[in-house]
Amino acid sequence: MRLKEMVRAEQREGPVSGSSSPAEAPQRGATTPRIAVTLLADDRLTLEGARVVLGSVPELLLVQDDRRDTADVLLYFAADASDRVISAVEEYVRTNARLQIVLVLDRISESRLARVVGLGVANVLIREQCGFAQVARTVVAAREGHGNVPSYLLGPLLRRMREEEGDGGAAPHGLEPRELRVLGLLAEGLDTIQIAQRLNYSDRTIKTIIQRVISTLEARNRVHAVARAIRVGVI
Incomplete structure (x- = not known):
C-alpha cells in the first residue's frame, strides 16, 4: 500500500x-x-x-x-x-x-x-x-x-569535514577572491539565486564562477567542490 x-x-x-x-x-x-x-x-x-x-x-x-x-x-x-x-x-x-x-x-x-x-x-x-x-x-x-x-545533515557534515581538514594535502591554487566568496556561500547552503543576490551579481555570472571553482578543484559537482575545499583548508 x-x-x-x-x-x-x-x-x-x-x-x-x-x-x-x-x-x-x-x-x-x-x-x-x-x-x-x-x-x-x-x-x-x-x-x-x-x-x-x-x-x-x-x-x-x-x-x-x-x-x-x-x-x-x-x-x-x-x-x-x-x-x-x-x-x-x-x-x-x-x-x-x-x-x-x-x-x-x-x-x-x-x-x-x-x-x-x-x-x-x-x-x-x-x-x-x-x-x-x-x-x-x-x-x-x-x-x-x-x-x-538535507539541511539537518549538511551542518554536521561540514563540521566533521572541518575537523578533518588538512588531510587532503596542499591547498589548490588559482582561486580568485570572489571565487572563494562564492565557495564559502555554497558551503553555507545558499543556492545560485541567493548567492547572486548576496553578492549583487547576475545568476549567469555566479554559475560561471561556480563552474570555474569546480574545474579548479577538480571536483565532480558543487557539493564535491565544497568537500574538497574544506578538506584542504581553502574554506
Missing part, C-alpha cells in the same frame, strides 16, 4: 517540469535531450515502482545497467550507505567519470555521509521525507551539477 500511496501522491503533485525545488531543477524545453538514468534498488518492489513512475517522466530516459557508460545519472534506492552501496558507487564512478549520483536512503550516518560526499555524491535524499516527484526533480538538477543534501 505504501508504494501505491506514493504513486498517487506524485500524480496529484503534477508534472516535474517547472516545479520549485531546493535542488534548483531548471526548466527544460521539449527539444532538450532526455537525461539517461541507471536505476538501482535494494528490493524489487522499490525498483519496479520507481521504473513505473520515473519511466513516465518526459525528461528522463531509463537505461539498462549494461549501458551504464551512457548514463548521465545513477539513481540508487537503498536502506543505508552500506559498504555494498559505496562499492557500487565507486565502481560506477570508475566506469563513467561524468556520472552524477543520487542516493535515496532510509537513513545515513554522519561518517557515511562524509564518505559518499568524498566520492563526489552531491545528492542524498531521505526516503520518508520525499516522494518520486522530488526524486525526479533532483535527478534533473543533478545532471546540471546541482546538489541536494
Whole structure:
C-alpha cells in the first residue's frame, strides 16, 4: 500500500517540469535531450515502482545497467550507505567519470555521509521525507551539477569535514577572491539565486564562477567542490 500511496501522491503533485525545488531543477524545453538514468534498488518492489513512475517522466530516459557508460545519472534506492552501496558507487564512478549520483536512503550516518560526499555524491535524499516527484526533480538538477543534501545533515557534515581538514594535502591554487566568496556561500547552503543576490551579481555570472571553482578543484559537482575545499583548508 505504501508504494501505491506514493504513486498517487506524485500524480496529484503534477508534472516535474517547472516545479520549485531546493535542488534548483531548471526548466527544460521539449527539444532538450532526455537525461539517461541507471536505476538501482535494494528490493524489487522499490525498483519496479520507481521504473513505473520515473519511466513516465518526459525528461528522463531509463537505461539498462549494461549501458551504464551512457548514463548521465545513477539513481540508487537503498536502506543505508552500506559498504555494498559505496562499492557500487565507486565502481560506477570508475566506469563513467561524468556520472552524477543520487542516493535515496532510509537513513545515513554522519561518517557515511562524509564518505559518499568524498566520492563526489552531491545528492542524498531521505526516503520518508520525499516522494518520486522530488526524486525526479533532483535527478534533473543533478545532471546540471546541482546538489541536494538535507539541511539537518549538511551542518554536521561540514563540521566533521572541518575537523578533518588538512588531510587532503596542499591547498589548490588559482582561486580568485570572489571565487572563494562564492565557495564559502555554497558551503553555507545558499543556492545560485541567493548567492547572486548576496553578492549583487547576475545568476549567469555566479554559475560561471561556480563552474570555474569546480574545474579548479577538480571536483565532480558543487557539493564535491565544497568537500574538497574544506578538506584542504581553502574554506
